Amino acid sequence: MIVADRKSISEIRDMIKGHDRVLLVGCGTCVTVCLAGGEREVGILGSAVRMSLKLIGRGHVVVDECVIERQCEDAFIDALAIRGVEYDAICSLGCGAGVQALAERFPDKAVYPGLNTQFIGILENQGVWAEKCAACGACRLGEFAAVCPITRCAKRLFNGPCGGSRQGKCEITADRDCAWQLIYDRAKALGILDKFEAVAGLQDWSTSTDGGPRKVVREDQCIASLE
Amino acid sequence: MNDNPVILAFCCHYCAYAAADLAGSMRLQYPANVRVLKLPCTGKVEVNYILAAFERGADGVFIAGCLEGGCHYLEGNLRARRRVERAKKILQEIGLEPERLEMYNLSSAEGPRFAQIATEMTERIAALPPSPLRPDRATVEKNVQEMAAAAQAAVAGDNR
Structure with missing residues (x-):
């Protein structure tokens, strides 16, 4: 899974403090499992940010919370589309893909990352995740x-x-x-x-990020191109 | 200084809650500032519960669980301790005194210890200014009572 951890509360607060209505959006997949951006963590961040804003005299800023099942897939963002209209900024507690999926869906809104996406890894011990891929x-x-x-x-x-x-x-x-x-x-x-x-052979790094942004294409699944 | 703080106590059913009951039976005196919220185990306490209490204006919060090694659910009180540590860090980060929050351990037979904890925590919070997040006292009181009632209803629902 993708492993992430949360940015500091002060960093998140400073990103959003210029807005009046902010929606914190969690994700129900990888970041829920690695305890960074699921329902509980969104609740904790929501409370912490609201208190923090109040303590710096920005208590009027509305900070609401929600979690969608999967941020990195547009179909799952549908559930958020109507609600998103009520806010002028979104802070995503998804991985980098989730943040960008929200930004693409809401072109007129500020979208901020609440997490630092770390790596693809697995749970090694209670509360410890290790990079594997x-x-x-x-x-x-x-x-x-x-x-x-x-x-x-x-x-x-x-x-x-x-x-x-x-x-x-x-x-x-x-x-x-x-x-x-x-x-x-x-x-x-x-x-x-x-x-x-x-002796092990050389690695072909052209398939890694050295070749720029990558795409995987499965032509048998590309139904839209046939229409 | 805060001469009339509101303190919320998350109490484990198997120890602190029984100890508070015993303190009452023993006619022990302790400050009336502590509002008790009963939980089946302190392992039920999540960081967001603690933050919710502060957000609603509580001046102080303490979590009272079983003696370490004596948890009815084996490790609930150990989990609670780590969550309290995390919540303290969050309080510090947002600019609220972390000493407004504390974890205690006691057994159900320690009525006097509960009274001592309630007194100690009240004195500690009274020495600090009122929480800057606190609305008027009546609202805080109402908020805290609502939290306790909601927890009570949830526990009753679990037992149905």
Whole structure:
């Protein structure tokens, strides 16, 4: 899932304080699961922002809250379309895609991000999320025993480990596992260490963000173009 | 200084609420500023509940749960403690004194301890100015009573 965390209350307050009516919009998917932008977090932010505005003498600013099921898909924004008219600004507690989807749907309104979108990751422990995927567009997990060296090795080495691997930890910080130790351990357990005799090939970065904004097109699904 | 603060106490059914009851049975005196909101467990307390109390004008809030290790639901009071810590940070960030909020632990047999907590918290809040978010006192009183009644109704609904 996409993992995000909330911007500081003062940063959000300062973004919206020039408006008179603001709608905080949460999202019911990834950011709900990572406890950044779901119903509860929108409620907490709403209370905090209203109090904060009142304390700086902007208590007349209306700050309301709602959550839609999925911000990154226009069909789900329908539920918001009528209500959105009542506000002059929207603060999204969705990921960067959600913020931009709202901005595209409401071209005449200010739309602000309430979250900092961090990465694609998974829950590691209660309250701890870890990055697992860099969305490089050319997945090579099959070559590396299903441990991503791009995301999890600090140097993004395809032929690791480097000399900074210390008892299974990365030299960057003692609480970060060395990705290449993980790759080695898993490959050994699977009996596929011989695969690492060969030098790993170069990565095609043209499929990553180096090639500019990306699109995925499934022609069999493009019904509209047939009409 | 605030000579008549309104303090909302989120009390666990299994400990603090029973202790408050016991304090009453023991005819113990404590300041009349504390309004009790009963919950099945302090693990039910979310950060937005705490903030809602301050937003409605409460001068102080305390959460009173079971002794650590003694939660009826195993870890509700530990969760509450972490949420109180988070709420304190939010209060600080928006410019409200974090000491307006506190977490306490006690057992159901500690009537005198409940009276002591209520007194200690009232003295602490009385030493601060009234909450800058506070409307007139009657409105705060009404808001807090409504919160307590809503919680009571929700708990009653859960038990149906």
